[in-house]
Amino acid sequence: MNHNSGNGTKPTLLIALGGNALIRKGQKGTVTEQFENLRVPVRQIASLAGDHRIVITHGNGPQVGNLMLQQESCDAVPKLPLEILVAQTQGQIGYMIESVLDEALMELGADFNPLVSLITYVAVDEADPAFTNPSKPVGPCFTAAEAERLDYPTMKTPKGFRRTVASPKPVTIIEKREIKRLIQSGFIVICCGGGGIPVVRNGRAFNGVDAVIDKDLVSALLAAEIGADLLVIATDVDGVMADFNTPGQRLVSRMRLDDAADFLRNDKSGKGSMAPKVAAAMRFIQSGGKRAVITSIETVCDGVKGTAGTQITRI
Amino acid sequence: MNHNSGNGTKPTLLIALGGNALIRKGQKGTVTEQFENLRVPVRQIASLAGDHRIVITHGNGPQVGNLMLQQESCDAVPKLPLEILVAQTQGQIGYMIESVLDEALMELGADFNPLVSLITYVAVDEADPAFTNPSKPVGPCFTAAEAERLDYPTMKTPKGFRRTVASPKPVTIIEKREIKRLIQSGFIVICCGGGGIPVVRNGRAFNGVDAVIDKDLVSALLAAEIGADLLVIATDVDGVMADFNTPGQRLVSRMRLDDAADFLRNDKSGKGSMAPKVAAAMRFIQSGGKRAVITSIETVCDGVKGTAGTQITRI
Numbered sequence: 198m199n200h201n202s203g204n205g206t207k208p209t210l211l212i213a214l215g216g217n218a219l220i221r222k223g224q225k226g227t228v229t230e231q232f233e234n235l236r237v238p239v240r241q242i243a244s245l246a247g248d249h250r251i252v253i254t255h256g257n258g259p260q261v262g263n264l265m266l267q268q269e270s271c272d273a274v275p276k277l278p279l280e281i282l283v284a285q286t287q288g289q290i291g292y293m294i295e296s297v298l299d300e301a302l303m304e305l306g307a308d309f310n311p312l313v314s315l316i317t318y319v320a321v322d323e324a325d326p327a328f329t330n331p332s333k334p335v336g337p338c339f340t341a342a343e344a345e346r347l348d349y350p351t352m353k354t355p356k357g358f359r360r361t362v363a364s365p366k367p368v369t370i371i372e373k374r375e376i377k378r379l380i381q382s383g384f385i386v387i388c389c390g391g392g393g394i395p396v397v398r399n400g401r402a403f404n405g406v407d408a409v410i411d412k413d414l415v416s417a418l419l420a421a422e423i424g425a426d427l428l429v430i431a432t433d434v435d436g437v438m439a440d441f442n443t444p445g446q447r448l449v450s451r452m453r454l455d456d457a458a459d460f461l462r463n464d465k466s467g468k469g470s471m472a473p474k475v476a477a478a479m480r481f482i483q484s485g486g487k488r489a490v491i492t493s494i495e496t497v498c499d500g501v502k503g504t505a506g507t508q509i510t511r512i
Numbered sequence: 513m514n515h516n517s518g519n520g521t522k523p524t525l526l527i528a529l530g531g532n533a534l535i536r537k538g539q540k541g542t543v544t545e546q547f548e549n550l551r552v553p554v555r556q557i558a559s560l561a562g563d564h565r566i567v568i569t570h571g572n573g574p575q576v577g578n579l580m581l582q583q584e585s586c587d588a589v590p591k592l593p594l595e596i597l598v599a600q601t602q603g604q605i606g607y608m609i610e611s612v613l614d615e616a617l618m619e620l621g622a623d624f625n626p627l628v629s630l631i632t633y634v635a636v637d638e639a640d641p642a643f644t645n646p647s648k649p650v651g652p653c654f655t656a657a658e659a660e661r662l663d664y665p666t667m668k669t670p671k672g673f674r675r676t677v678a679s680p681k682p683v684t685i686i687e688k689r690e691i692k693r694l695i696q697s698g699f700i701v702i703c704c705g706g707g708g709i710p711v712v713r714n715g716r717a718f719n720g721v722d723a724v725i726d727k728d729l730v731s732a733l734l735a736a737e738i739g740a741d742l743l744v745i746a747t748d749v750d751g752v753m754a755d756f757n758t759p760g761q762r763l764v765s766r767m768r769l770d771d772a773a774d775f776l777r778n779d780k781s782g783k784g785s786m787a788p789k790v791a792a793a794m795r796f797i798q799s800g801g802k803r804a805v806i807t808s809i810e811t812v813c814d815g816v817k818g819t820a821g822t823q824i825t826r827i
Contacts, residue, residue: 227590263589264582264600271585273652274578275542281604285579288603289596291631292709296718299686303716311690314631316606316702337588371614375626375699382697384690387631394607401618403611 208426209250209380210501213416213477214238216256217433218494219290226259235297238431241497243301246310249501250380252425253294254416257286257391258335261409265336265360279335279362280394280405287316287390294387312385318371318403319393319410325365333364333409363408367393367415371403373422380423389415413477421484428481428489429500430474436491436507437471452509454482478509487511523741524565524695525816528731528792529553531571532748533809534605541574550612553746556812558616561625564816565695568609569734571727572601572706573650580651580675594650594677595709595720602631602705609702627700633686633718634708634725640680648679648724678723682708682730686718688737695738704730728792736799743796743804744815745789751806751822752786767824769797793824802826 218238220226242251264282268274277285291314302308331350338357339347351358370376370393379386392410396403413430420428437449437460452460457479464472471491478489492499492506499505533553535541557566579597583589592600606629617623646665653672654662666673685691685704694701707725711718728745735743752764752775767775772794779787786806793804807814807821814820 225590228592228596266589267579267582267586269586270588271582273585274581275540277543277604281543281607284603284607285600286603288599288601288606288631288705289592291603292596292599292633295631296633296711296720300717311693313628313687313690313694316603316610316629316631318607318611372628375628378626378697379628382693390603396611402615405611 207248207250209252209423210245210427210429211252211254211416211420211423211425212238212242212429212431212497213413214253214255214294215430215432215494216258218255218431219293220259222433226263231293232297235293236301238494238497239294239297240301240304243298243305243307244498245501246302246307246385250383251385252376252380252419252423253298253385253387254389254412254419255290255294255387255391256412257283257290260286260289261391262336269337278405279407279409280396283391283394283409284316287394290390291315291387298385298387310385311383312387313379314387315372315376317388317390317393318396319389319415320368320371320398320403321365321395321406321408321410322368323397323406325363327363327365327408331361331363333362334359335362335409336360363406364411365395365408367410367418370415370419370422371396373419376419377423389419411473411477413474414480417477417481417484417486417489420481420486426487427501428478428486429497430478430489430491431494431497431500432470432474432491433493434470435493435496435505437475441471449507452507454479454509454511457509475509482509482511522563522565524567524738525560525742525744526567526569526731526735526738526740527553527557527744527746527812528728529568529570529609530745530747530809531573533570533746534608535574537748541578546608547612550608551616553809553812554609554612555616555619558613558620558622559813560816561617561622561700565698566700567691567695567734567738567740568613568700568702569704569727569731570605570609570702570706572598572605575601575604576706576724577651584652593720594722594724595711598706598709598724599631602709605705606630606702613700613702625700626698627702628694629702630687630691632703632705632708633711634704634730635683635686635713635718636680636710636721636723636725637683638712638721640678642678642680642723646676646678648677649674650677650724651675678721679726680710680723682725682733685730685734685737686711688734691734692738704734726788726792728789729795732792732796732799732801732804735796735801741802742816743793743801744812745793745804745806746809746812746815747785747789747806748808749785750808750811750820752790756786764822767822769794769824769826772824790824797824797826
């Protein structure tokens, strides 16, 4: 498989790390656990740095939930809006990924790559219908009685009542020019953490909004905006499964755009996990991307090579 | 005054924003207040962007204190070590400064400057004597009875008992090469928030440590490491005061290195505010810097011009 982009330079990978890159199922999510977990994908990424330009994005679900829970528990401090909590998790997780990657690059003797972790904000449209129908559960679980007293919308989930916020579509990544220049200059860039800090344009200013943006959709958009060759969505399963959760469950190793659209039409696993990833991969391909891969955190390198995960291409 | 560095390029300013750039005395520190306060120094910085290369650093005292207080109030979430909280404040404040600066540059029609806010970590020496004598108070105030029950060192302050942590000397900024390349390429860089995330080198890895680094000392070190022409320390007073807190109090508008050393020997205002800033300015000049300015948040531009604050030079 030819990874080279047209101009003969190194191909650009955008690797989106799912939540399990930091916290595995059944873990409490201590800092020690998170650093240890990160080594699995990050060492693979380090080994790709010689032959590729690399951008890394990441989720922040449990981390932003923890900050919300801490806020709820403490009346002595002014409450911060959600976009500031997202910014805080970009600091936290950006630091963790950068320091583990620094270490992995040094182990390989490849620490000549300049490496930065950027705060990133992402424009959304204030007319996005998501704002009139907040549907994304975030943060801690409440009892019905507690939820009654809260002054923001909640929904009943299997684990209890949770706050719901809007999850608008990303329109553009504000720092896209910077990110593009950085990767062209050989920098490895960590950015768009937690889907990016959501902002709406207000005249000459960008104002934060109480929302969260889907990390995979932002990753697909950024991959398109910077002209990445390959979008890698690293998650907690081997890839897209046909007949998911049945005895006949099996990995779909290859999907064309039409197959992906069929999958989204027929998917019965709910809006849980895989549908947004397939939709993000489709968006990238529809925007001119050549290939997207949905693969497990353990098989990032093989996913890039084309020998693991679900490989999605136009035709 | 000639700001040009030897090679004919734009001079490089490192501007260190004090805590009052975000939260003024008597304020609670809501997000709205912090954004509004930031406009005062940031609009001045935007007006300097045409003729200068610019690096911005900032403090994080109240913000990291709030995160500590929220952690203490909530047992449902794993506690994070201090360096992770510093990383969170880099995300929070880095976002706030970047978005206000973006707006100010757009107002001036000067938004061609690429602009990034970086996570930054700073190496300290694990043999630094500060680690055996934690002396920097951080976070919330406790009663004597509460302090008794805590499992970390505390000290009595005028406001109550507070946790104390080590404040080791910064040895080197890990991202200095990246920051230098970025400003040479015309980027405005926000970095080293809260003094940087403190790490010690451990073989090939850098491990976070429970400490905070003085923001002005880190700024002086970074200014030296990237070859800045001018270090601007922006704070809540007009500059260094002679006979501080007496009827004869007056601004010292000019200091040579010898004067600064005299000031530190004779300063009776305690270790509170000004001594660390003078020490940081001295460190920058001693490392080859040409000029440092200690000035108020309101007079950053005049401080750069040489017409406000305390101007500190070698001779």
